[in-house]
Amino acid sequence: MNNNEVLIKVEGVSKKFSRDLKKSLWYGLKDMSGAMLGIKPKKKLRKSEFWAVRDISFTLKRGECIGLIGHNGAGKSTLLKILNGLIPPDEGRIEMKGRVSALIELGAGFNPILTGRENIYNNGAVLGFSKKEIDAKLNEIIEFSEIADFIDSPVQNYSSGMKVRLGFAVAAQMEPDILIIDEVLAVGDLGFILKCFNRIDAILKNTAIIFVSHGMPQVARICTQIILMDKGQAKYQGTNVSKGIDQYYSQFKTENSGVFQGQWGAINSILLNNILIDTKNKSIQIDRLSELTIKIDLNIDINVKFPEISLGFFDKEMRAVANFIRESSIGRLENKNGRLICCITLPCIEFSKGIYSIALIISDRPDGKILYRQQSIAHFQVIAEHHVWSPFQLNGHLEQIK
Amino acid sequence: MNTKTLKLTIYEPNSNKTSFFSSLIAIIKDIIPAHELAVRLFKRDIKAQYRQSFLGFFWVLIPPLLTAGLWIFLNNNKIIAVGKTDIPYPLFVMIGTILWQVFAEGVNQPRVSVSADKGMLTKINFPREALLLSGFYTIMFNLVPKLLVLVTACYFFKVELNYSQLYFPLGVLIISLIGFSIGLLLTPAALLIPDIARGIGIILPFAMYLTPVIYPAPTTSGYFALLMQYNPLATLLSSSRGWLSGNLDYIPYEFLSISGFTLLFLFIGVLAYRISMPIITERFGG
Numbered sequence: 001m002n003n004n005e006v007l008i009k010v011e012g013v014s015k016k017f018s019r020d021l022k023k024s025l026w027y028g029l030k031d032m033s034g035a036m037l038g039i040k041p042k043k044k045l046r047k048s049e050f051w052a053v054r055d056i057s058f059t060l061k062r063g064e065c066i067g068l069i070g071h072n073g074a075g076k077s078t079l080l081k082i083l084n085g086l087i088p089p090d091e092g093r094i095e096m097k098g099r100v101s102a103l104i105e106l107g108a109g110f111n112p113i114l115t116g117r118e119n120i121y122n123n124g125a126v127l128g129f130s131k132k133e134i135d136a137k138l139n140e141i142i143e144f145s146e147i148a149d150f151i152d153s154p155v156q157n158y159s160s161g162m163k164v165r166l167g168f169a170v171a172a173q174m175e176p177d178i179l180i181i182d183e184v185l186a187v188g189d190l191g192f193i194l195k196c197f198n199r200i201d202a203i204l205k206n207t208a209i210i211f212v213s214h215g216m217p218q219v220a221r222i223c224t225q226i227i228l229m230d231k232g233q234a235k236y237q238g239t240n241v242s243k244g245i246d247q248y249y250s251q252f253k254t255e256n257s258g259v260f261q262g263q264w265g266a267i268n269s270i271l272l273n274n275i276l277i278d279t280k281n282k283s284i285q286i287d288r289l290s291e292l293t294i295k296i297d298l299n300i301d302i303n304v305k306f307p308e309i310s311l312g313f314f315d316k317e318m319r320a321v322a323n324f325i326r327e328s329s330i331g332r333l334e335n336k337n338g339r340l341i342c343c344i345t346l347p348c349i350e351f352s353k354g355i356y357s358i359a360l361i362i363s364d365r366p367d368g369k370i371l372y373r374q375q376s377i378a379h380f381q382v383i384a385e386h387h388v389w390s391p392f393q394l395n396g397h398l399e400q401i402k
Numbered sequence: 403m404n405t406k407t408l409k410l411t412i413y414e415p416n417s418n419k420t421s422f423f424s425s426l427i428a429i430i431k432d433i434i435p436a437h438e439l440a441v442r443l444f445k446r447d448i449k450a451q452y453r454q455s456f457l458g459f460f461w462v463l464i465p466p467l468l469t470a471g472l473w474i475f476l477n478n479n480k481i482i483a484v485g486k487t488d489i490p491y492p493l494f495v496m497i498g499t500i501l502w503q504v505f506a507e508g509v510n511q512p513r514v515s516v517s518a519d520k521g522m523l524t525k526i527n528f529p530r531e532a533l534l535l536s537g538f539y540t541i542m543f544n545l546v547p548k549l550l551v552l553v554t555a556c557y558f559f560k561v562e563l564n565y566s567q568l569y570f571p572l573g574v575l576i577i578s579l580i581g582f583s584i585g586l587l588l589t590p591a592a593l594l595i596p597d598i599a600r601g602i603g604i605i606l607p608f609a610m611y612l613t614p615v616i617y618p619a620p621t622t623s624g625y626f627a628l629l630m631q632y633n634p635l636a637t638l639l640s641s642s643r644g645w646l647s648g649n650l651d652y653i654p655y656e657f658l659s660i661s662g663f664t665l666l667f668l669f670i671g672v673l674a675y676r677i678s679m680p681i682i683t684e685r686f687g688g
Contacts, residue, residue: 007408017684024685028594029594036674036678085411085413086525087684089413089414090415093412096411096412097409100411102526104526105522108525109442111449112450113450114446114449125443126439126526127526130438131442
């Protein structure tokens, strides 16, 4: 096997789309009649059109994997459709060598009335398998899907996770030279996702993979190069996957909840590492393992004599990651005529690469009753070298003893 | 593996430099891989349709038989007087409505088959012709009960066996193909604009009354006779009916030339479909 063989060559590919439905249909009819009469379409943008993909180029060899990341509507899926040959590019040229398979939709061709077993054949035929090939692989497919008990009941009784399992089990039998994967692994339970990734790892050696995902840990795990797309263009492109992911995170519009008024209190201002967080400046960037200080200026109802402050930390998917609660109750906070200014210092942020939001909780001292709780008062982004699956990357030493 | 040469695929902006024959060859080449998928899709649709249905085949027969029944009733009660037919009127109208149904299914099937698997079009690269083929297989499959009814009717009205009846399947095939070609030529536009499907639904029943389906073609001169002469369906229908009832024992020249044009239109239709599919996929989004 020649591992240096270039399988995909993409040169300056662009594609335009129309925002307006009626215009889009009208342009479609025009393009169609033009194509039939052999008239070359004009390159200029027509009214209400925009570039969904603009000037994308890359090459990919066997054994490599390119990650396409970016916000929804950045042009990733359109680019995939062009690469998959579903729609032609408006500009540029693509060369693909070998058998191309796409994991864009699992379970295509399924009919809900028919049984799982029958639909294996339907789906297989759509993916280009012959009946003979499926006959030979049927047991393997059923085993991989882990739904042997339900294989003879109609697919309409399956849960969406089960359909995905069956769909992937069929697709996993493909032995392509080029594999296109689009966000299909988001459904299904964790065990199955890991199984899918093991399968992808197994074929990666002999395949060039184009991978679209919003799951950065997954991208970090399998991609050797990366394109960060924004409005159809490549905003970052290169082999430094980790840098691309950092840029992707920093693109997020971190919406802080603004200034709050509650029954018991209100926030006047927040400073992260002495930088004021407001509508213009919504988040800060810090290096991993560095210090983070959070200064909060609060108005608190005068009846609350001894308030207590605690914080919650959430990741991009709004999963609770960590909490800050004072261990000892020495040095209680005092409400000074309805105002409290305090500073929380976290000496070493052990969070892994990613963007995190802070939640503020104010409680009453004697009974611990929560008076006030506010999500997303501020955001910060942790810049780090490596990308790990978990939100924490513990700081420690490794020594050889013997 | 080093010795194995990999298939090279190139995607570029639409460049249509195709001659008639190279297109024809490309279409024929693609039909073979499309066939297996088409059979699979056809079986899937038929199985699903009949597994859920209680009346099954009956639905294929209801529309032509109802129309036939209505006209037999109207004619028998002298509410409407249809001219003299050379075979018993019930047989005449039954052959007519069933053949018309074959034509109408031909017109609708390409569009129905393609839009039924619309979702697949925007996600998966498979031979697009498979959808058309599976539609065509569906039409052929639906012919079986219709032909059975016709055979029964012929037996009932004591139509004598005649070698001209061997031409009848050819007539049915060309009628379904002319419908299919018309439907196929309309499919690309109809997929983008739903108005066209609605238009077809209105025009088809209307067109039926302009074709000698429930009445014999007038032989006298006049506008109507002229219309019948230039209505290709009139020729196809009358010839087929003649063959089945044993009143026509040769293939008329007009029938042959219409068949030739039908095949040409079919080819143009497939070509138009191939060219327009990427554009349609693009506009579907998904």
